[in-house]
Structure formats: C-alpha cells, structure tokens
Amino acid sequence: MALRSKAAKRPATSTEPRRRAKAAGGTGSAADFIPPNASLSALKKAAARCRGCDLYKDATQTVFGDGPRRARVMFVGEQPGDAEDKAGHPFVGASGKLLDRAMDAAGIDRDDAYVTNAVKHFKWAKDANGKRRIHKTPNRGEVRACFPWLGAEIARVQPEIIVCLGATAAKALMGPTFSVTKQRGVVQKTDWAPTLVATVHPSAVLRAPRPDRERQERAFIADLTRVARLLAKENRKRPMRARGKLLSWSATEAPSPTSSAQTRSSRG
Ligand code: SF4
Numbered sequence: 001m002a003l004r005s006k007a008a009k010r011p012a013t014s015t016e017p018r019r020r021a022k023a024a025g026g027t028g029s030a031a032d033f034i035p036p037n038a039s040l041s042a043l044k045k046a047a048a049r050c051r052g053c054d055l056y057k058d059a060t061q062t063v064f065g066d067g068p069r070r071a072r073v074m075f076v077g078e079q080p081g082d083a084e085d086k087a088g089h090p091f092v093g094a095s096g097k098l099l100d101r102a103m104d105a106a107g108i109d110r111d112d113a114y115v116t117n118a119v120k121h122f123k124w125a126k127d128a129n130g131k132r133r134i135h136k137t138p139n140r141g142e143v144r145a146c147f148p149w150l151g152a153e154i155a156r157v158q159p160e161i162i163v164c165l166g167a168t169a170a171k172a173l174m175g176p177t178f179s180v181t182k183q184r185g186v187v188q189k190t191d192w193a194p195t196l197v198a199t200v201h202p203s204a205v206l207r208a209p210r211p212d213r214e215r216q217e218r219a220f221i222a223d224l225t226r227v228a229r230l231l232a233k234e235n236r237k238r239p240m241r242a243r244g245k246l247l248s249w250s251a252t253e254a255p256s257p258t259s260s261a262q263t264r265s266s267r268g
Contacts, residue, residue, distance in 0.1 A: 026053035030120075031148040040069050040156045043149070047120055053145040055121035055138070060085045065116025065153050072231055074114045074159035074193070075099065076150065077201060078168035082133050085122035091115045095202040098217070099165075102202070106224035108231070114157050118172040119146045135203075143172050154192050160234050162193045163227055166201030174198070185223055187230070195230055199223040 027033075030052035035042060044064040050056060063080035066089050075091075083093030091099050096115075103110060119142055124133040138146075150172065154162070164170035170178050173192055180198045188196040200220060208216040 026051050026056070026145060028052065029145050029148060034148055034152055038152070040153070043152050043156065047149055050120065050146075050149070052148075053121075053142045055119065055123050055142055055146075058124065059121040061088050062120045063088060063090050063117065063122070064120060064149070065114055066090055067114030067116075067157070068111060069157060071114035071157055071159055072112045072234075073108065073161045073163060073227060074116065074154065074157055075163045075165055076169040076173065077115070077117045077165045079117050079119035079135075079138055080122045081135055081203070082122065082124070085124075085133075090117055094206055098202040098205060098220075102217070102221045102224045105221045107228045108224060112231070114153070114159065116150065116153055118143055118150055118169045120149055121146075138168065140176070143168060147172060159193050160195065161227060161230055162190075162196045163224075164196065164198040166204065169201075170198040185226060194234070197223070197227055197230070 030047070030050050033046055033050045033052060035046050038046060047062045047064045050062055056062070059080075063084050065074075067074075077091065077095070080090060081093050081095065084090055084096070090096070099115070100110065103113065119138045122133075123136045123138050123142065125136050126132070127134050162173065164173060164180070167178075167180050170180050170183075173190070173196065174188065178198070180200065184199055185197060188198075190196045200216075200223075202220065205213065205216045205220050
C-alpha cells in the first residue's frame with residue numbers, strides 16, 4: 001500500500017476568497033463560529049448560527065451532516081438543494097433517493113454512512129418565471145469559508161473512507177486541480193481518511209439525457225460497489241473502529257488537502 005506523503009501541499013494561502021466572502025456580508029470563515037472541542041452535535045447546533053459567508057441570507061436554514069458519529073464511510077456532496085434546505089437534512093431530495101438506492105444496491109449500510117456537503121447553505125437563484133429556486137454552484141470563496149465545518153466533521157467522525165460526490169466536494173478536499181473526470185474511482189491516500197474516492201454527484205446522473213441515464217446509474221452503483229469492497233477489505237485488515245487518535249490538524253482551518261499517493265482501484 002502506498003504511504004501517505006509528508007510533502008502533501010497545503011491549499012493556497014491567498015486571503016482573497018476570505019476577503020470576498022467578508023465583503024459579501026459574512027465574516028469570511030466558518031471557523032469564527034466553531035466552538036473549541038465541540039462534539040458533533042454541538043457543532044451542528046453552532047452551525048445553525050453560522051455567518052461565515054453570505055449564503056445564510058437567502059437560505060432557510062443550515063443543513064449540517066447526518067449520520068452516526070463513528071460512521072465508517074462519509075459521503076460529501078456539494079451543497080443542500082431545495083428539498084434539503086426546507087427539510088434541514090442532507091440528501092433527502094431526488095439526489096438523496098438515488099444515493100440511497102445506489103448504496104442499497106452496492107451493499108453499503110446507511111447506518112454505516114455519514115452524509116454531508118462541502119457547503120452547508122443552499123445557494124440558488126430564481127428561474128425565469130420567478131417561481132422556482134434554481135441551484136447555483138457555490139464559488140471558491142464560499143467553499144473555502146465553509147470548509148472548517150467539513151474539516152470538523154471529518155475530525156469527529158474519522159471515517160475510514162470518504163466518498164466525494166462531484167467536483168465541488170473533490171476539489172474542497174483534494175485541491176483545485178483535482179479532476180473527477182480523470183480520477184473517478186481512483187483510490188486516493190489522504191490525510192483526511194485512509195481512503196478517499198471521488199465519483200459524480202447523483203444529480204449529474206439524474207440530469208443525464210434519457211438514453212444515457214441508466215448507464216450512468218449503473219456506473220454510479222459500480223463506483224459505490226467498489227467502495228463497499230474497500231470497506232470489507234478494511235474490515236478484514238483490522239477490527240472495527242480500531243482506528244487511533246483524532247487527526248492532529250485544527251478543525252478551524254483547512255488542512256493539507258492533497259493526495260499523496262494514488263493506486264488504481266480494482267476497476268473493471
Ligand atoms: S455556507 Fe457555510 S460558511 Fe457560509 S454561512 Fe453557511 S455554514 Fe456558514
């Protein structure tokens with residue numbers, strides 16, 4: 001197995017994204033709202049009051065992660081959608097239903113999974129008729145401002161495997177040059193978790209044109225099946241939850257994101 005690199009790069013230290021987030025109305029970072037040594041449930045409560053960027057202004061509520069504190073696998077999406085914004089829980093809309101189906105088909109127990117997003121508030125704009133709220137991709141400053149919540153969730157849950165669903169989650173954890181298209185399904189060894197795998201966001205499968213939709217769903221299920229195999233492999237290697245101490249980096253700032261080594265998964 002490839003070792004983790006000591007030379008993993010830290011993210012760019014430019015203060016520009018934080019400056020932009022501040023200018024837009026937030027403090028510039030969720031770190032300003034994270035209580036020290038907070039439990040996962042305390043983090044969730046604190047996140048409800050976050051003003052790290054201006055996305056809280058147009059959203060109904062903060063949508064924090066859901067799942068067991070010692071989940072073995074963590075799924076990280078982009079941001080809550082319309083249904084999640086209203087419900088206050090991640091992955092409860094159409095994308096969540098597809099994720100549930102795929103997990104079920106892959107044999108991943110939902111009770112073993114923690115689901116969350118890189119950004120905790122819904123970013124949206126009105127459609128042309130002014131009736132529907134249309135998803136807008138969070139910008140880099142917003143992802144960066146929100147990152148401390150995700151870092152804190154990872155530090156508390158300590159998942160064995162992180163599954164990045166889509167480019168926003170993958171870039172948040174692996175750096176801006178990471179390409180899901182090129183590295184889909186490739187096992188990454190990171191400081192976040194022993195194993196990280198990136199695949200598409202389920203909403204991309206839902207958006208696929210009809211003739212291609214079934215194929216895309218099968219490919220998504222195949223990605224999660226590989227994750228299930230990796231979980232089974234980890235299970236054989238060591239007793240459940242025998243992992244050591246909390247990660248050493250602070251939950252209030254973005255730790256080193258970059259994968260150190262990569263190995264091809266057992267694709268195909
Ligand atoms: S998106 Fe994140 S950083 Fe911005 S206000 Fe919401 S929780 Fe805070």
